[in-house]
Amino acid sequence: MSLEPKYKRILVKLSGEALMGEDSYGINRVTIERIVNEIKGVVDLGVQVAIVIGGGNIFRGVAPAAAGMDRATADYMGMLATVMNALALQDAMRHAGVVSRVQSALTIQQVAEPYIRGKAIRYLEENKVVIFGAGTGNPFFTTDTAAALRGMEVGADIVLKATKVDGVYTDDPKKNPDAVRYHTVTFDEAISRNLKVMDATAFALCRDQKMNISVFSIFKAGALKRVVLGEDEGTLVHC
Template identity: 55%
Template sequence: MKYKRILLKLSGESLMGEGQYGIDPKRLNQYAEEIKAVQDQGVEVAIVIGGGNIYRGVQAEASGIERVQGDYMGMLATVINGMALQSALESAGMYTRLMSGIKMEQVCEPFIRRRAIRHLEKGRIVIFGAGIGNPYFTTDSTASLRAIEIQADVVLKGTRVDGVYTADPEKDPTATRYSELSFQEAYEKNLNIMDMTAFTLCQENNLPIIVFDMNKPGNLMHILEGESAGTLIN
């Protein structure tokens, strides 16, 4: 395996499958199988998952809810997704820990850096929920920060497309995929890979990002085996 410890970032929308909202059990089980396959090869896996399939903090202002309140609602949505993913992973035979940026002892552990690293060393999959526990930060920022804290080798951003393109491939059929980019190139080309806070954290800490299609079976394993199945930003 090319990477020993990874931080896998999944969007909440990816859990919807073909639906318009909520959680698709088939997609959840597919992700669990993909993650189990790489963990069986000795890879230590940490996961950050969004909450957009349930609620987005940025929806708050449109619905009359204060932004800070809306962000906390979004954080709770990520915990719901984390619990669902935890259940799917454990049903597939893996040991997991759900850690939260907000204290809620009845359902998950509080995030403690050394404890998270110890869980990974013991072969447990660690899911980070509730963002970093503060409003105004996205789950992309959470993924970057947690990856740096646990000394991950790479951030794997699972999306619906197989990498970063010159334009939106769902709208522009002439768009071409980049196989590799530098952080500077991505910034100059104004490619919206992650929000600037998340992107800058990775850049300043020399943490590579790989954007890939998580919905294609086997893609996660291909990347960890060193194949070019997405776009590498380093």
């Protein structure tokens, strides 16, 4: 097996729910440590890694209270949740010996530096992992869209969407045992088949800018490394 990475710089979209493990909400320490080890394996190959993280694991705990709340207010709460996750991820990386920096699209100078594109690129060139918190900094935009946007801004070779499912399927594999995984699919095919890859805004952005997307399971040991090495892992969505 070749250990020559196919991609030099990647943007990983990590959902907040991925940090919960088997818990109903919050951050499961064992789970976050395992995810960090997966990321470390790629960093050790010399790949430059940027991460956009969601906040669903934290916001889920306050979701009942947010029912009926103004959408913009709820979205800003979600952004703050992503910053909390970014800090937790940075701390876990520090324990694993991985140097990382957190940049926030919202200004919270006491806990994270503001998002500055030039500094983010410099950190990546220095082989530091850059964790982007607070989404795009704007309500009504998801962290999927933030991942597409940041991936393009820092010149990533590909956006890797880390999920609980090991790729894009013809149907929900949990409900239909006959569902088949797509190894590769074009953007146009994904649209015509109504495949749920990313939200519509993020998907359109990646398609228009010819940014490929790879969907894989972060819970499958070694999957991230196999994607980076160009092996048959997950689903590649391409132009």
